[in-house]
Amino acid sequence: MPIKMTDEEFTTFQKLIYDETGISLANGKKDLLISRLARRFIDLNVGSFSEYYKVVRNDHKEFMELVDRVSTHMTEFFREQPHFDFFESRFVKEMEKNSLKTGRRKITVWSVACSSGEEPYSIAMSILETLAVPVNWEIKILASDISNGVLEQAKNGLYTGDRMKDIPKYLWNKYFLKGTGENAGNYKVKDFMRDIMIFRRFNLLDSQWPIRGGFDAIFCRNVLIYFDKEMQADVVRKLCGYLRDGGYLFLGHSETFVGGATGYPTVIPSVFKKPESE
Numbered sequence: 406m407p408i409k410m411t412d413e414e415f416t417t418f419q420k421l422i423y424d425e426t427g428i429s430l431a432n433g434k435k436d437l438l439i440s441r442l443a444r445r446f447i448d449l450n451v452g453s454f455s456e457y458y459k460v461v462r463n464d465h466k467e468f469m470e471l472v473d474r475v476s477t478h479m480t481e482f483f484r485e486q487p488h489f490d491f492f493e494s495r496f497v498k499e500m501e502k503n504s505l506k507t508g509r510r511k512i513t514v515w516s517v518a519c520s521s522g523e524e525p526y527s528i529a530m531s532i533l534e535t536l537a538v539p540v541n542w543e544i545k546i547l548a549s550d551i552s553n554g555v556l557e558q559a560k561n562g563l564y565t566g567d568r569m570k571d572i573p574k575y576l577w578n579k580y581f582l583k584g585t586g587e588n589a590g591n592y593k594v595k596d597f598m599r600d601i602m603i604f605r606r607f608n609l610l611d612s613q614w615p616i617r618g619g620f621d622a623i624f625c626r627n628v629l630i631y632f633d634k635e636m637q638a639d640v641v642r643k644l645c646g647y648l649r650d651g652g653y654l655f656l657g658h659s660e661t662f663v664g665g666a667t668g669y670p671t672v673i674p675s676v677f678k679k680p681e682s683e
């Protein structure tokens with residue numbers, strides 16, 4: 406029998422999801438919530454949304470299952486290419502130039518809502534392809550997301566041939582192993598690139614994150630769009646505190662308007678530079 410959801414139940418779920426994750430489920434998303442949970446109700450032998458509400462309130466793991474089902478994880482390698490063009494031609498080059506003065510050969514980047522890993526691995530490939538002598542550098546990329554499901558995929562670094570289409574062909578062999586046997590048609594991130602990554606589960610709504618700041622660049626793309634205005638500005642201001650002076654904040658192209666909350670100048674559309682200290 407199809408599951409039914411009253412308007413009151415939907416409002417309760419909207420509020421729960423909003424309070425815990427910042428994701429605003431639009432009023433028209435009731436059918437989507439029902440369809441995404443239909444299978445789960447069968448697995449858990451749950452018959453109604455009121456019953457399921459009690460389950461998620463008492464079981465954090467199940468709450469995370471719910472978050473996984475309602476959030477959008479759409480991503481791709483080298484998404485929003487102009488960001489990567491800028492990242493390579495300006496950011497990495499600037500890091501190299503500064504290293505001649507300071508002797509610091511370290512790059513730290515945070516991919517804040519990394520989904521299944523395409524974004525942080527694209528960042529890694531951009532850095533490794535642009536630095537003249539990458540082995541002389543310490544490169545660290547923090548990749549975080551609220552969803553355990555996508556973080557597991559990111560850690561695994563296994564992608565179907567279809568996902569690989571956005572990566573220039575000449576990079577495939579350099580950074581990925583071609584699957585054989587039951588993995589034929591899939592590609593796995595090579596260990597040396599995976600070793601650059603640190604994966605963590607963070608909720609952007611947490612008041613602070615248990616990490617040290619001072620990142621050279623932060624990518625927070627295509628996640629703020631799901632939050633309301635106040636929350637967007639809050640998250641952006643918090644992230645600014647984790648950026649070093651002179652560091653760059655990358656927002657999604659459709660999130661450019663949130664950049665105003667940084668108070669920083671725009672360097673290219675949706676990329677902001679924290680001023681150098683006096």
Ligand SMILES: C[S@@+](CC[C@H](N)C(=O)[O-])C[C@H]1O[C@@H](n2cnc3c(N)ncnc32)[C@H](O)[C@@H]1O
Nearest residue numbers: 426478479480518520551552608609626627628
């Ligand atoms: C559409 S994907 C964007 C992925 C990548 N940044 C990109 O631009 O391709 C949005 C990601 O944000 C994550 N997310 C949603 N709410 C979050 C929150 N409150 N804290 C951390 N991550 C969140 C989702 O799990 C999802 O993987």
